[in-house]
Amino acid sequence: MTLEIRPATAADLAESIVLLEEAGLPVADLCAEKLAFVAARNNLFQGVICLESFGKIALLRSLVVSASARGAGIGAALVTALEVACRSNGVGELWLLTIDADGFFSNLGYETSARANAPDAIRRTEEFSGLCPRDATLMFKTLLEVSPSQE
Numbered sequence: 001m002t003l004e005i006r007p008a009t010a011a012d013l014a015e016s017i018v019l020l021e022e023a024g025l026p027v028a029d030l031c032a033e034k035l036a037f038v039a040a041r042n043n044l045f046q047g048v049i050c051l052e053s054f055g056k057i058a059l060l061r062s063l064v065v066s067a068s069a070r071g072a073g074i075g076a077a078l079v080t081a082l083e084v085a086c087r088s089n090g091v092g093e094l095w096l097l098t099i100d101a102d103g104f105f106s107n108l109g110y111e112t113s114a115r116a117n118a119p120d121a122i123r124r125t126e127e128f129s130g131l132c133p134r135d136a137t138l139m140f141k142t143l144l145e146v147s148p149s150q151e
Contacts, residue, residue: 008035049078054121060096092144110139
């Protein structure tokens, strides 16, 4: 019953869409390139996390765990895997929008931000500009400190 977190592949898209739709999350613009990691236990698909990257910032696009697997730490494991990958790729800030998971993300070190403070690249995403409701909570986490000389 070992949990496997692995990089997502194009073959994971259909199951990801089903899981996201079951959770009421947007899938209109989802494609295989936005899939980041999946969680599986005994070869059963249990969760997915998606990402849109824009150089030094990125949007945690979607996170979902199947209803039968919730509460087992799978969501946190997927977020950790994504953060590690983002850091290794030079992503300094990870942003997200959430309707009802702000407490979950706060526990993982994410901070709430006013929508007006969103970086331009995040504002231009379909998720920010239309797929998520205007009252969705915007959150971010600094993954890498950037010195003034690196900006």
